[in-house]
Amino acid sequence: MLKNYLKVAFKVFLRRKFFTFISLFAISFTLLVLMVATSLVDHVIGPLSPENKLSRTLGVYFLSLGGENNQSNGLPGYGFLDRYARNLPGVEKMSIFEQVGYKDAYRNSEKISLYVKRTDGEFWQIHEFNFLAGGPFTSDDDKNVNFVAVINESTRKKFFDDQSVLAALGQTIEVDGQRFRVVGVVADVPILRAIPFADIWVPISTTSSASYRRDLQGSYQAALLARSRADFPAIKSEFASRLPNIEFPNPKEFNVARAGADTRFEAVARMFIGNGRETYPRTLLAILLGLALLFMVLPTVNLINLNVSRILERASEIGVRKAFGASSWTLVGQFVVENVLLTLIGGLIGLVLSVFVLRLVNQSGWIPYADFQLNYRIFLYGLALAIFFGLFSGVYPAWKMSRLNPVEALKGGTR
Amino acid sequence: MTRHLLKMVWNRKRVNFLIILEIFVSFLVLFGVVVSTVYLSDNYRQPLGFSYQNVWNVNVQQPGRDQSPNDKTPAITLRQIMQSVHELEEVEAVTGIGHSPYSGSSWGSSVEMNGRKIQYGVNRAADNFKDVMGLQVVNGRWFSAEDDSANFEPIVITQRLAREAYGDEDPIGRRFGELPKADAAASLEPEKERRVVGVVAEFRQHGEFAGLENFHFYRFTYEKSPSHLLIKVRPGTTRAFEEKLSRKLRGVNKDWSYEIEPLVNMRENSFKLYLAPIIAAGLVAAFLMIMVGLGLTGVLWQNVTQRIKEIGLRRAKGATANDIHTQILGELFVITTFGLLLGVVIIVQLPLLEFMSFLSTKVYFYSIGISLALIYLLTLVCGLYPSRMATKVQPVEALRYE
Numbered sequence A: 001m002l003k004n005y006l007k008v009a010f011k012v013f014l015r016r017k018f019f020t021f022i023s024l025f026a027i028s029f030t031l032l033v034l035m036v037a038t039s040l041v042d043h044v045i046g047p048l049s050p051e052n053k054l055s056r057t058l059g060v061y062f063l064s065l066g067g068e069n070n071q072s073n074g075l076p077g078y079g080f081l082d083r084y085a086r087n088l089p090g091v092e093k094m095s096i097f098e099q100v101g102y103k104d105a106y107r108n109s110e111k112i113s114l115y116v117k118r119t120d121g122e123f124w125q126i127h128e129f130n131f132l133a134g135g136p137f138t139s140d141d142d143k144n145v146n147f148v149a150v151i152n153e154s155t156r157k158k159f160f161d162d163q164s165v166l167a168a169l170g171q172t173i174e175v176d177g178q179r180f181r182v183v184g185v186v187a188d189v190p191i192l193r194a195i196p197f198a199d200i201w202v203p204i205s206t207t208s209s210a211s212y213r214r215d216l217q218g219s220y221q222a223a224l225l226a227r228s229r230a231d232f233p234a235i236k237s238e239f240a241s242r243l244p245n246i247e248f249p250n251p252k253e254f255n256v257a258r259a260g261a262d263t264r265f266e267a268v269a270r271m272f273i274g275n276g277r278e279t280y281p282r283t284l285l286a287i288l289l290g291l292a293l294l295f296m297v298l299p300t301v302n303l304i305n306l307n308v309s310r311i312l313e314r315a316s317e318i319g320v321r322k323a324f325g326a327s328s329w330t331l332v333g334q335f336v337v338e339n340v341l342l343t344l345i346g347g348l349i350g351l352v353l354s355v356f357v358l359r360l361v362n363q364s365g366w367i368p369y370a371d372f373q374l375n376y377r378i379f380l381y382g383l384a385l386a387i388f389f390g391l392f393s394g395v396y397p398a399w400k401m402s403r404l405n406p407v408e409a410l411k412g413g414t415r
Numbered sequence B: 001m002t003r004h005l006l007k008m009v010w011n012r013k014r015v016n017f018l019i020i021l022e023i024f025v026s027f028l029v030l031f032g033v034v035v036s037t038v039y040l041s042d043n044y045r046q047p048l049g050f051s052y053q054n055v056w057n058v059n060v061q062q063p064g065r066d067q068s069p070n071d072k073t074p075a076i077t078l079r080q081i082m083q084s085v086h087e088l089e090e091v092e093a094v095t096g097i098g099h100s101p102y103s104g105s106s107w108g109s110s111v112e113m114n115g116r117k118i119q120y121g122v123n124r125a126a127d128n129f130k131d132v133m134g135l136q137v138v139n140g141r142w143f144s145a146e147d148d149s150a151n152f153e154p155i156v157i158t159q160r161l162a163r164e165a166y167g168d169e170d171p172i173g174r175r176f177g178e179l180p181k182a183d184a185a186a187s188l189e190p191e192k193e194r195r196v197v198g199v200v201a202e203f204r205q206h207g208e209f210a211g212l213e214n215f216h217f218y219r220f221t222y223e224k225s226p227s228h229l230l231i232k233v234r235p236g237t238t239r240a241f242e243e244k245l246s247r248k249l250r251g252v253n254k255d256w257s258y259e260i261e262p263l264v265n266m267r268e269n270s271f272k273l274y275l276a277p278i279i280a281a282g283l284v285a286a287f288l289m290i291m292v293g294l295g296l297t298g299v300l301w302q303n304v305t306q307r308i309k310e311i312g313l314r315r316a317k318g319a320t321a322n323d324i325h326t327q328i329l330g331e332l333f334v335i336t337t338f339g340l341l342l343g344v345v346i347i348v349q350l351p352l353l354e355f356m357s358f359l360s361t362k363v364y365f366y367s368i369g370i371s372l373a374l375i376y377l378l379t380l381v382c383g384l385y386p387s388r389m390a391t392k393v394q395p396v397e398a399l400r401y402e
Helices: A002-015 A017-045 A078-084 A139-143 A153-160 A229-245 A264-272 A281-313 A315-323 A328-364 A376-402 A406-410 B002-011 B013-045 B073-086 B129-133 B159-166 B241-252 B263-306 B308-316 B321-352 B361-391 B395-401
Strands: A057-060 A063-066 A071-076 A091-098 A101-107 A110-119 A131-134 A148-152 A172-175 A178-186 A200-203 A220-226 A256-258 B055-061 B091-097 B108-113 B116-125 B137-140 B153-158 B194-200 B215-219 B228-233 B257-262
Touching (some): A017 A281, A017 A328, A017 A376, A057 A229, A057 A264, A071 A220, A078 A220, A110 A153, A110 B241, A148 A153, A153 A178, A172 A200, A220 A229, A264 A281, A281 A315, A281 A328, A281 B263, B002 B321, B055 B241, B073 B228, B091 B116, B091 B129, B116 B159, B257 B263, B263 B321, B321 B361
Parallel strands (some): A110 A200, B116 B215, B153 B194
Antiparallel strands (some): A057 A220, A063 A071, A101 A110, A131 A178, B091 B228, B137 B194
């Protein structure tokens, strides 16, 4: 039966090529946009290298201080993280790192600006960087204020030209007036993965003044690697219970701290919706789904419109089938199968197109080190969307078709 | 004729309803993109208020900024830095500012005056800032050494802010806002009462594409805001100057860190932030419109084939090809108008609900007009081929069906 439907479907597609083209265009374009958008989201918050362990990682990314007349939203300081986010139950490893800063470096009087990230030894155990040569610096390097650095592949090329990767090890780079010895070279990390991203990573202790160690607010963040996801609630509640006990240096200025141990999605929600103060992951999810739905309304209405027209065109075929005893349900089934088939073909075209578009974006250099990729997760989302789309735009026209009066339909009637 | 068309449309309301819905949604999507574009291009044409040519920005960061406010070293170091930069032959002038233009960082505040809340952007600017950046003083004066001994906090505001705060009255010497509360020491606002000493024509810190905003300057004092320097260089200075400058800066204090960037580059980067989303949204909208156009053509074509009987009959009764053409396009016009009316009704609600209150009425109405015209154009183009097909229907084809 299904085989028959498919055969009929192909005949129908070929008979009205213009309509088939329009439908395919609409479906493939819509899925293209949705897949590119999904891959963008995945690029930012998905569990991709070097954040392979993201699914069991929490982070303290924002800190909001409040007082009677004051409100300061920003990043936590080293002192805050060191005192209040350390030794949480269920946390296997914890890393504190500075937000990247854009610093000047010079090579033969030519300026090369680099994104510098200061971090500790645990950073390299939580994240799985792809080392092309050498290795990470350690907690001891950080403790002993060793001026060592890990650089990414692009930086290596900028400073050491076409020498081999290994030749870069042991050489020095002068950044922001300090000289660092290169101990490792890693593959580039996309700029949109804000937590691990940098051009050069150096120990926190090399910061030129030690005053950062006391600060409540500053430019630091922490990653907490839990033993498993099951530990998340305990970590979150323990961290939350510590917040009321913070010693404020000047309680007249600030006396309330708001922060949380967030998953990446919660962190995004905290930044964009909660104003850095609270996290509303459900609201963010609703907004994202709402936007996607809003975007899909137009193509769907367009497709329903087309399908209704196509059915009326096939009125006589339907009349004949009804006259020979086909039930309404059979006809609905046939039409929905046809429509889902069409959407799947369109989805496939959209998939191929999105591979090209993403490659174009990657190569264009609009976003430094961009590495947008389609993976099986995005593919599955796309497939699910295509089927949803096919069902959604096929059901109303099919229902309308099944209600055609056979006698009218045979006469080529339209009402 | 119109009544007849309305009746025809009504008779086929099921099919037409879907088309109306499609046009309605298309209009909303198109309006979203058009209104953003019109808004940005309207902003772009407004005066900027300063000149960015040959000005380089130096972002000065000192580690451990939480030192006590009584620490005089940062201020002294900053003075030294400015002096030694001035010694470079390429440098014409050096000035200080709280947040540099195009940097994206900002400081906003608001004040209650005449029972109304007025919002404005704030910055600190040094005494020579006006000349280095080419600001135009229209009333009063810019900051100068005579403010050193003043017992009030001198401020310079833009014309826009002056008009909003004082109407047509002369703002010079007037108080701005309430006296700050006694415990305001921790905040960024000064402790003394603010008085207007001058009015500048315009200052749009975030650049050409940013929305128009009121602006308010405090006097740059080395003690409070050693964060950004703006350096005016001689025309023709190349980027090789950068390393020289960097050496010089590091020579004064090597523990501070410096980010050097010509304003022209910062301007281009800030443009990207404004334009990239619009370009992406515009591309998506363009494809959506092509899709809608193709869909409409298909549906209309289908309608015409279905109505061959009716059209043939009309031809047989003496209607000319032109009559048929007019009828098909007329029906389409009526349907489109329905969809658009619905859209306009929705969109007019937005400013009433203060949803997009930052848009001026002019931008708003221009955008509605442009979107309407574009949709009419789209439907006209879509209708042309099917209606031409309809004119080719021969009377004899109508007879074949009976």
